[in-house]
Amino acid sequence: MRDLSFIQERMKSADNCVIIGGGAIGIETAYALRIHNKNVTIIEMEEQLLGGILDPDMASMVENYLESLGIDIIKGKRVDEVDGAECLKQVISGDIAISADMAIIAAGFKPDISLALHSGIEAVPAGIKTDEMLKTSADDIYAAGDCIINYSSIDGKPVLSRLATSAFKQGAAAAGNVMGADERYRGTAGTFVTRIGTFEVAGTGFNSVTAASRGFEPASGKITSKIKPEYYPDNSDVTVKVIFDKNSGIILGAQCAGERGAAERINLISMAIEFGITLDEFCRTEMAYAPPVSEVYDPLLRAADFGVRRMKRR
Template structure:
């Protein structure tokens, strides 16, 4: 592939993974990246730890600056530049420099849309008051950390019981702030089944978070333009600071306006090579729709690890090579102080909706041999198809060393293993790492009996 011009919209995980891959595989390509924030290639997943003070400076979250991309990779990454329009017929994008509001057109041979996701922020009374924060870009994290450092809030209310909600609750606990968490669900973590979610709810309470379950956000009370309370359908919760973790949606409005077909939840529809349905236009990361490998249906996930993989696949193809992204399992993990939570595949609600008949098995075990110091609790849940015994999903809640075991379940899901197959997997064993039957195999043994 000769000299061609690649334009990338979005300078984080997917965009810069793709750009870097194109640079390696196609030394002659011209690569231009437009990023509306002031930063490239930062770890959005690291923001809760920066806010919580486990990470000292925001710079630590940046893996490569625009200068590094320019000097080491000959990638022209322009921050504070927003693409405001895509003209797919003329193969060009209109760019606005956010510092001087100048606009101009840039042409492309190939375009990659990697605009990520945006947090869901409901418009409701008081929602624009000071002291209310979302968490998305590095900038948003810097603002939140500054508020915590300088305003020294005493009472935080976290709205949302998903990953961001849990991680921000942890961050506030670490900062010594009194934390309340509001969630609509009967338990936190609605990507787990309620029985496993209940274990996470318990873990949150154990670390000192006050939980308000089954309550929905209705607005905010303010005082002098600052938030003073969160209003739910049940109560007013006094708050010096509010953090919204109500999920994200694909940032696809630009693509939509350009007539690029969207799919589930308005995520951009791509083929296995990360190409959209429009010639010359590709997309990757938190703005695209994925295939769920177990349901075999469209799925939306916003996760750095998926975005990086998709970016590499897009970059390989953009450089004239060949690569496909097979799909996802919805694998995810989080930590709340000493508790670990992980899940993969489908959960009961999914399975019922899809018409699967399945067995559901939960076991309690230990993270290490029972006699070994630091041995902690672990609960493993397996969902398997009736009759065939095929693994369909898994969930883990436990103490140190519990969560990473989800990767064995994810790998088994990729392989199409049955719970019977899993019993005799030759997993490693020594007392510091596991009981003699690893908890995932103890669960598989019970699942076989249930099948």
């Protein structure tokens, strides 16, 4: 809240704003500033926004929407210098100088593990080590939230995830275990959603690059389709991409973007990941249909079916 109050006060005299970082917080902040008629530039060191979450083709949809609002995006560049002694004047990235009255850094995070280290609790720079019960290396001490190392529910390996949903589940499990329960936290699929203006984007599991780096052989099924029958009013497009392992058929992740319906479809894939469902098994899902609400052949199932056909053509 202190940061918010400071930003709101600073906005009164700032016309040119630079957001350093193109993750979810970065793009949400950029949108919030833009609708207040500020000139906004996002600087992202990777070659796409929402790196590590979306595949480049899905990220480009987010980028195109932001640019349509008049937000400038600089990708593949680091911030080298922030110029201005008493008052910010510009942000310098390589050979580019961007006029700036205000700069907001939304470029990652680092867990504060100083208390744990001081207490002799086992930890590494990525966070405090815990077991399935959220118990640390010290007797009767539990940890949860952004300060701990999280694990993927797909392959059980450490994963960078700082989501409220994960922290909530960890906190509930840790609290139960403190009281003598047998609650086990089994990791995260990294399920997220954000909305910027009229555009909703969601994802879960691994993107294609992450899946490949963890030893899988990823492939995907992707479709853009209406969320209701073509003839029905108040309709819109949604793009769905489902990622799976070519060898086992196990669902590894999914991404979804459009005006509506991204979160509900990604939540289904998150559950499929949790139970290790294959793409072929997922395609047996029967979804509710009525023209005012949904399409008889849901875009999510269409994308999954397309993936199955690709897999069987091998």
